[in-house]
Structures are given as C-alpha cells and as structure tokens.
Amino acid sequence: MKAELSRLTGLLNHPEMAPQLLADRFTDRLEQTGGEALVDRPFPWLTRRGVVQRQACSDRRCDDGIRLDSGGNCENCGSVIHMQRARRARVAADMDRELPDLGEGERIQVLEERLREQAAIEAEDFVWRREQARAEQARREVVSAADQERAEAERAAAAADDAVRQALGCEDCGQQQAGGLCEACGYRRRTEALIVEAGLVAATWSADLNDQGEVAAVAADVRSSLEADIECTRDQFMELVAPGELDADPVAAASATAFAGLQAVEQALLEYRSRGLGRLGRTEEAEAEAKRAYATEQGRRWFRSNPNGADAIAAAAKAADTARERTAQYLLATRLEQLRDQAAALTEPAGPAPWSDRLPELAARQLNGDVTGMTIARARCDPSQGLTAAITNSPGTARY
Structure with missing residues (x-):
C-alpha cells in the first residue's frame, strides 16, 4: 500500500491527490468484485487486485483507460482502440477479397483466427524490437562507460602532467615551483615580443624596408623609447605602493612591476599602429584607391542625375575614406609580413655547405x-x- 502510494505521488502533477486516487481505485475494485462479502482472502486480493494499477496501454498514467493525473479518458487507449479497429478492418477486407464465398459463421471464425495470427506476429515483433532496444541500450551503456573511463584516465594523466609541470622551475629566473615560467617572466616575455612588434610597425612607414640597417635603427629607437616608458610607468607604480608593501612579497612585487611595464607597451603599440595606419593612409596607393572609390560611388545610377549634389558627395567621401582605411590596413599587414620574413631569414642558422664545395678542400x-x-x-x-x-x-x- 505504501509503495503504491509513493509511486502514485511520483506520477501525479499534484502529489497531494495520491491518497484520494488510491482510495477511489480501492472502492472501484470492491464494486467490480461485488462487495466486501465476496473477498474471502483480503490480503491477496488487496495486493493482486485491490490497489494494483491496470494499464490498458503503454502510458504509465493509464488505469483501466482513465488518466490518473486528469481523471479523463486516456487518449493513448483511444489510439490503441483505433489501431485495433483499423487492423480488424484491414484483415477483414483482405479476407473478403481472398475468400468471398464464406458464410457468416465461417467468416467470423476465419477472421478471428487471422486476427490472432496478426496479434501473435505483432507481439513477436514487439518482443524483437524490445530486445533490440535493450541490446542497443546495453551497447550505449558499455560505450558510455568506456568513454567515461577514458575521460577519467585522460583527466588523471593531465593532472599528473600538470603536477609535474608545476614542479618545474622558471626557465628565465630559476624560481621554484613556477610551472616552467613564472608570472613575472611571462609578462617580460610578452613585453619583449610587443617591443619587437612595435619596432616593426614603426618601420613599416618610417624606413626603407629593403635597408636592413635603417629598419634596425628604427627598431632601436622604438626600443629606447618604450624602455623609457616602461621605466616611467614602474616609477609611477612604485610611488602608489605603500612603503614596505613590496618587500613583504618580492614575487608579487616582481609580477606587479612586470605587468605595469606590459600595459605600458601594449598602449604604446596601439598608438604606433594608429599612427602607422594614418601614415599609410596618405601613401600613393591609398590615395589612388580612395580616388577610384570616390569616382565609382559618384558614378552610380542613383547619383548620375546630380553627381555633385550633397548626397552624392557625402556618399563618395564615405566610400573614399573606407577604401583609404582598407588600403592602409592591407599595406600595414603586407609590410609587417615582409619584415617578419626578413627577420626570420636573418635568424635562421646557415645550412652545411654542399659536398661539391667541400670535396676539393678535403682532397x-x-x-x-x-x-x-x-x-x-x-x-x-x-x-x-x-x-x-x-x-x-x-x-x-x-x-x-
């Protein structure tokens, strides 16, 4: 009784209705039996018939064709009855077409036999599909367990690798337990990379790209300027910190000062890029693209009647500015790529001399x-x- 009451509580949208539904079911079962006087063994009758839900279909909320949650007729049962009627009509039509001369009694007998055969086939098919579903579910569970086991193994391996990596000292300063690179040195590396990038950006518009000496001179000037900015930023940071605060935690102090220098270089790099785009936007290539875009926009069919009107001039000027900006970005990207390729070629180690050049010397x-x-x-x-x-x-x- 308690188990059925608990199950009903889980099925219903309003769990508080479960006791009343169970009492109504018990009353209906007694009426179907014919009253309490006909129940000679109360406990078996109660556990096997009195409180047992009788599903007329596959819906868990169905009880003798009545929905437990709403109290109305079970729609799924209606669908099942409709399917049964349709199957009976289909079998009867096939039988009448195959055996048109049967009498009424023989017709009913043959029809019932064919319906039983059809029901047996459908039951067998249902069992087969259920077994297939169980096998598929078992396979999915095995695959899921294997995937979970593999994921756990990968997480354990990653955790072990991370523990080993965290135990490494810093490659630059030697700080212990730094994961191979401490925070301060990481900031310094990023700062150094941005300083080099700023030098290349400045060289794209202020140096002859084919003159390595001029490019190097521009990069050196940019480095000197940025190092001065970094030093100034660090001095300002030191002034904001309370006396003795940095001495209490030298590692945190080094990270904070390195980060301050990184921020200064990042801001300077944005300024260099903006200045470079402005200079490259005034080159001959950019001006030529701007003129072409201006003429193209001014010559569109909706401006042909008044190409010098305010609307036409405004649209043409906007198109020219867009073309100029786009060309400047393209020039900056291509020139940076050229400078990076040149720098990579200078840093590549020289390969061994070919044997045709070495053999005379060896001989x-x-x-x-x-x-x-x-x-x-x-x-x-x-x-x-x-x-x-x-x-x-x-x-x-x-x-x-």
Whole structure:
C-alpha cells in the first residue's frame, strides 16, 4: 500500500491527490468484485487486485483507460482502440477479397483466427524490437562507460602532467615551483615580443624596408623609447605602493612591476599602429584607391542625375575614406609580413655547405703516413677505384 502510494505521488502533477486516487481505485475494485462479502482472502486480493494499477496501454498514467493525473479518458487507449479497429478492418477486407464465398459463421471464425495470427506476429515483433532496444541500450551503456573511463584516465594523466609541470622551475629566473615560467617572466616575455612588434610597425612607414640597417635603427629607437616608458610607468607604480608593501612579497612585487611595464607597451603599440595606419593612409596607393572609390560611388545610377549634389558627395567621401582605411590596413599587414620574413631569414642558422664545395678542400688536405699507406695499398689492390675514390672512402675523411 505504501509503495503504491509513493509511486502514485511520483506520477501525479499534484502529489497531494495520491491518497484520494488510491482510495477511489480501492472502492472501484470492491464494486467490480461485488462487495466486501465476496473477498474471502483480503490480503491477496488487496495486493493482486485491490490497489494494483491496470494499464490498458503503454502510458504509465493509464488505469483501466482513465488518466490518473486528469481523471479523463486516456487518449493513448483511444489510439490503441483505433489501431485495433483499423487492423480488424484491414484483415477483414483482405479476407473478403481472398475468400468471398464464406458464410457468416465461417467468416467470423476465419477472421478471428487471422486476427490472432496478426496479434501473435505483432507481439513477436514487439518482443524483437524490445530486445533490440535493450541490446542497443546495453551497447550505449558499455560505450558510455568506456568513454567515461577514458575521460577519467585522460583527466588523471593531465593532472599528473600538470603536477609535474608545476614542479618545474622558471626557465628565465630559476624560481621554484613556477610551472616552467613564472608570472613575472611571462609578462617580460610578452613585453619583449610587443617591443619587437612595435619596432616593426614603426618601420613599416618610417624606413626603407629593403635597408636592413635603417629598419634596425628604427627598431632601436622604438626600443629606447618604450624602455623609457616602461621605466616611467614602474616609477609611477612604485610611488602608489605603500612603503614596505613590496618587500613583504618580492614575487608579487616582481609580477606587479612586470605587468605595469606590459600595459605600458601594449598602449604604446596601439598608438604606433594608429599612427602607422594614418601614415599609410596618405601613401600613393591609398590615395589612388580612395580616388577610384570616390569616382565609382559618384558614378552610380542613383547619383548620375546630380553627381555633385550633397548626397552624392557625402556618399563618395564615405566610400573614399573606407577604401583609404582598407588600403592602409592591407599595406600595414603586407609590410609587417615582409619584415617578419626578413627577420626570420636573418635568424635562421646557415645550412652545411654542399659536398661539391667541400670535396676539393678535403682532397687537398695532407694525410698522415699510416693513412697514406693504407690509401695507396687500397688503390693498388683495386685500381678501378682510383686515388680520389680511395681518399673519399678512407677512414681519415669519413668524419667530414
């Protein structure tokens, strides 16, 4: 009784109605039985019939065709009845087409047999589909468990790797337990990269890109200016900090000052880019693009009647400004790419000289007496090799 009451509470939208519904069901079951006098064994009757929900369809809220939550007729039962009637009509039509001469009694008998056969087929199909669904659910559970196990293993491996990484010292300053790079050194690296970027940005409009010396001079001037800005920013930061506060935590103090320098360089880089776009927007390429955009916009069909009107001039000026800005951005990007490629070419290590250039030098080297004797002896034993081949294959020259 308590278990059924708890189950009903979970099914209903209004759990407080569960006791009344269970009492109504008990009353209906007694009326169907014929009264309390006909219940000779109360407990078995109660557990097997009195309080048991009888689903007429697959809906969990169905009880003898009545919805437990609303008290109305179960719509799903109506659908089942409709499907049963449709199946009966279909089987009857097929039977009448195949056996048109049957009498009424034989017709009913054959119809019932075919309906039983159809029901058995559908029941078998339902069992098969249920087994397939269970197998699919089991497979999904296995896959899900495997995925969860793999994810847990990956998380454990990542945690172990992170623990090992966190135990590493800083590559730059040697601070322990810094994860390979402490916060302050990370800020300094980013600051250095931005200083280099600012130098390249300044060189895009103030230096001859093909003159490495001029590009380097511009980068040096930018570096000097930014280092002065960093020092000024750090001095301002030190003035805002209470005396002795930085000495209490040197690591935090180093991170704070490094971050202040990074912010100064970031702001300066934005200014360099803005200045560069302004200068590149006044180049011949940008002016030519602006003129073309101006003429194109002014020559559109809706401005042809009055190309010098206020609307036409405003639209053409806006198009020219957009084209000029777009060209400046393109020039900045392409020139930065050129400068980066040149810098990468200068920093690449020189490859080994080809053998065609090294062999004459190796052949001209003097050999000691032991090696010379071995080489001459080998040449005499195999005249087809020749002296040059023997020298090349000798132990004394194999290391080059």
